[in-house]
Amino acid sequence: MTSVRNRVREQRAQRGLSQAELAAALGVSRQTVISIENGRYLPSLPLAFRIARFFDQEVDKMFDPDDEETGT
Amino acid sequence: MMKFLPPRLRMPVQMLVVGGVGTVIGVIVWGWVAAVTILPFTLIVAAWYYVLGGTDGDVAAMVLGRGDERQAYRRLRMQALMGQVMSVAVGVTFIVAVATKTTLWPFAVLVPLPVLSLVVGGLIYREHPGAGEQHAGH
Numbered sequence: 001m002t003s004v005r006n007r008v009r010e011q012r013a014q015r016g017l018s019q020a021e022l023a024a025a026l027g028v029s030r031q032t033v034i035s036i037e038n039g040r041y042l043p044s045l046p047l048a049f050r051i052a053r054f055f056d057q058e059v060d061k062m063f064d065p066d067d068e069e070t071g072t
Numbered sequence: 073m074m075k076f077l078p079p080r081l082r083m084p085v086q087m088l089v090v091g092g093v094g095t096v097i098g099v100i101v102w103g104w105v106a107a108v109t110i111l112p113f114t115l116i117v118a119a120w121y122y123v124l125g126g127t128d129g130d131v132a133a134m135v136l137g138r139g140d141e142r143q144a145y146r147r148l149r150m151q152a153l154m155g156q157v158m159s160v161a162v163g164v165t166f167i168v169a170v171a172t173k174t175t176l177w178p179f180a181v182l183v184p185l186p187v188l189s190l191v192v193g194g195l196i197y198r199e200h201p202g203a204g205e206q207h208a209g210h
Contacts, residue, residue: 029140
């Protein structure tokens, strides 16, 4: 299974937001934000786009597959 | 209905109303024994539902039907597991019923149900080829 690192916690911390505030902004539960930050849950594509747009980032800058092959 | 009540109270109050009616019917039909069993059960479930409504967790979100996509996915996996367990249980119970030569007619309904529900699920949730479908090589 592909594991995906993400920068949600880092971006959230930079903006000084709590997990509850981010969850409310994204329309998900606080537990889901925690799971995404810990890499336990891989968000759906629509939610991944919502997260990226919220932080004004591109999706591939927010989510980075661990097993991404280079030079292909 | 019950719009005047806070959202957290609506379902517990509905449970109490239904439980109360059930208790009255039970008392009329079976006597006071019904009240002793139905009423405490109703009170406990309604109280549990109310307490759950105030918590901030996955179980509360799933039970109260207000979950997000992760919780909906989790609920789906739990239901899938429940379906698998039930299918196995029906099979095992059928074997036991044959071995002990007990009544088999309920299994005529229960045994085909898992397969039938799989087929129906496959039909309901099938992907319809859309107009935007592309053929290989294009």
